[in-house]
Amino acid sequence: MLDHVSISVSDMETSERFYDAVMAALGVPKVNRFDDCIGYGERADADHPERCYLSILLADPPDGAYQRHWCFKAESRAAVDAFWRIGCENGGKDDGPPGFRPHYHATYYAAFLIDPSGNRIEAVCHTETT
Numbered sequence: 001m002l003d004h005v006s007i008s009v010s011d012m013e014t015s016e017r018f019y020d021a022v023m024a025a026l027g028v029p030k031v032n033r034f035d036d037c038i039g040y041g042e043r044a045d046a047d048h049p050e051r052c053y054l055s056i057l058l059a060d061p062p063d064g065a066y067q068r069h070w071c072f073k074a075e076s077r078a079a080v081d082a083f084w085r086i087g088c089e090n091g092g093k094d095d096g097p098p099g100f101r102p103h104y105h106a107t108y109y110a111a112f113l114i115d116p117s118g119n120r121i122e123a124v125c126h127t128e129t130t
Contacts, residue, residue, distance in 0.1 A: 008119075009059070028072070037056065040053070071121070072124075079123065080111050092113040110122055111123055
């Protein structure tokens with residue numbers, strides 16, 4: 001459903017270390033870096049409409065981060081585990097450790113973090129893979 005997403009951060013250096021780590025854990029490549037923007041993934045085009053792109057933008061984050069939430073797909077439960085562990089090791093705060101969330105569906109395996117600027121992010125694996 002999503003083509004691209006932008007997340008505002010208040011400290012680019014801290015956020016770059018965090019997002020480089022969690023995106024690498026999910027197998028998403030860093031594709032560009034400017035003073036005020038970092039890009040991950042690949043932009044969609046006519047030949048590749050399935051692609052998705054993430055921009056990390058230097059800006060004052062909006063007030064009230066509580067309802068801001070971004071969820072990234074993980075190919076395995078191990079990738080969800082790595083996302084959470086590496087995120088916590090690189091400036092993120094635990095907002096829900098890896099585990100099943102059966103209130104969504106029986107194989108919903110996810111972990112939640114608060115990034116260094118207060119954004120709530122999640123990684124999820126929907127399949128029965130380990």
